[in-house]
Amino acid sequence: MLTFGELIYRNGLYWGDKDAFVELDRRLTWRDFQVRTDALGYVMRRLGVGQGDRVVVLSSDCIEVAETFGACMKVGAVRVGLNPRLAPPEITALVADCSPTVIFVHQDYFPVIDHAEKIGMLSQGPMRQIRIIEFGSASSEYERLITGELDQPVLVQTPHPVAMIAYTTGSTGLPKGAIYPHQAFLQSIFYIAMLEGIDPTTRWLHAMPAAGIPLMHLMRNIFHAAASVIVGSWSAEQALLLIERERTTNVVLVPTMLNSLLESSKLGSTDTSSMRLFGYGASPLPPKTIKEAMRAFGKPFLQMFGTTELMGMSMMLFPADHELGLRERPEILASAGKPLPFIAARVLDEQGQDVSTGDTGELVLRSDTQFSGYWNAPEKDAEVIRDGWIHTGDMARLDTAGYVYLSDRAKFRIKTGGYNVFPTEVENALAEHPAVNEVAVIGLPDERWGERIHAVVSLSSGKEASPDELRDFCRDKIATFKVPKTIEIWPEIPKGTTGKIQKRTILEHYAALNEKCAS
Known part of the structure; x- marks a missing residue:
């Protein structure tokens, strides 16, 4: 398979006039994206970024999140996205953990980095050489640096075996940095794009924050030179405006976002007829909300169950499953779906033995598209990866039809x-x-x-x-x-x-x- 950088170059060469990334007030074609990621690659090299060096991105979703990822893939830097809602001490701890050469930060979140710098949190030990580049306006240092490299020849790409480090959300503890191999991550995104029916006419409405694993949603357009339309900081009204104006076709939402769309006063007056598929994931959605949403939009629904350590989705409840749930088997709407064709799944008891169908145990998964371990935490690798299987910590049961029902995180089981x-x-x-x-x-x-x-x-x-x-x-x-x-x-x-x-x-x-x- 081509690398991320090679796909960007191909799209710019053959489909340069097609939309690549769209925001409310900005639009980038694939030719623009190819040229700008090349220029940013030159910038990174001039800043001393080498193969395997970490590059931190601190921003809500915007075109620059895609650009910095593309440039990292071309020069072989390891992209590290950080959640901009973290507090300065949390940001500093993760920066110290990954030890980046450069931090790209949106101007809205620059005070977080500035605060850490002023109190000396980013000026000690191996972090003292970090270069901080601000973006978010036409006059930013980021734009000035890119403009200075736009006339360079096509960048000679030097991809690295590792694409990025994705920090877990820390729902059961402190975040851990999952290492994503370049080709396996690309392959995972490709599989999911095919299962969702992504094609050259797709206009993806991107709403999931792309600091970590949801970057795969933002870059899902890369295989067919399709378009990603970026909502940015979530607003139901802005999402509906973009659906109508840009004629978007696909979206993946978290339950909070879907609920806000259903509650929006603009929903009834918005033309959503271009939409082909509504996806949802990140946390469970009650069956009653699923039914309400399917009635409201009249479109197919797809549930996704993602696992950071598998670099993407491991299970899906497909549109046909939703229809079956509404028609005959309402209980499957409460399931996480079935393991995908490239995922092996088992349910084990506390002794590591397979449980009987219908019994509850720990869900373990295995795939060719799984992470290679945790950054700076080999002891965590041994806890999670055993004999090649990813131990998710999720309690689950399998029914006779292969649907997986999640009970909960093992750590959150209540003994009362x-x-x-x-x-x-x-x-x-x-x-x-x-x-x-x-x-x-x-x-x-x-x-x-x-x-x-x-x-x-x-x-x-x-x-x-x-x-x-x-x-x-x-x-x-x-x-x-x-x-x-x-x-x-x-x-x-x-x-x-x-x-x-x-x-x-x-x-x-x-x-x-x-x-x-x-x-």
Whole structure:
């Protein structure tokens, strides 16, 4: 297979006039993208970036995120995307971990880097030589440097075996840097693009934050010289505007985004007829929301289950599965779908033996398109990779038709009053309440129960519900011992860069409260 850089060159040569990347007020053709990534490659080399050197990108989604990735692939730099919503100490810790030569930062997030610099956090040890380049305006240093290299001959490419480091969202602990081999990552994106039916006429609406693994969505256009239309910082109204104006065809959303589209006052007056496929993923979507969305848009729906360590998707619930779920088997709408053709899946007990069909155990996966290990963390490799299998930490069961049902993260299993309770079942019950927008269920220490089931809920705009009302609502849907003992209403539930709910952050919040009370 051609490399990322070779595909960019090919697209610019043969389909140079086609849209490559589009924003609300900017548009880049494949010829533009080829020339600018070449120029940026020259810039990187002049800044001392060599093969295997890390290049950090700190930005919300924009054209420059694609450009910096393309240039990195051409010169053999290892791209590292960081979530711009992280706090300065968190950014600094990850920068220290990957030790980059250059940091490209959008002007909106420059204060984060500037703060770290001023207090000396980026000027110690191996980080003292970092070059910081700001972008986000026509007069930025980034644009000045690229403009100075636009007349250079076609760049001689020097790809590296490693494409990027993707830091996990840290939903169960501190982020780890997953190392993505160039060809395996490219192959993973290709497989997913084919399964989704991407073709030269596709106009992909890109909404998933591309700091880590969702970069694969942004670059899915590369195989057929298709177009990626970038929403940027999420706004349902802006997404709907771009769907209509740009005649977009495909999208993948996290549940929060899909809910905001369904609630938007602009939905009814927006022409969404160009859309061919709606995808969703990152965290579970309650079956009632799936049904509502399918009715609202009248288009095929596709669920994706992604795994950072597999560099992409490992399971899908295809449009035909959704139709089957609506027609005959409603329970499969609560599944993660089936393992993809290039993924091997097993469910193991605590002794590492395969469980019987229908029994719950840990989901383990294997593929030719999996990461090669964690950056600077060989001890973590041994925990996750065993005999070639990726141990996901997800508790799951397989049915006789091959659908995978996720119970929850093994680390989030709640042991209450002698019972094992998986939060997903409780979350799905609460999510059926018409006022509930999002929900996260955790276990908190309790003298009587060992752990008590606690729910954090955010409500839909304009809706009201009390904790007592929500608890009563659950009683008819799940066993009494699974009903949350306590519920809190939060304005928003914390999420990571991919839109995945951060239960670790919620647990830390309550741990801090307990510590404060104890003192």
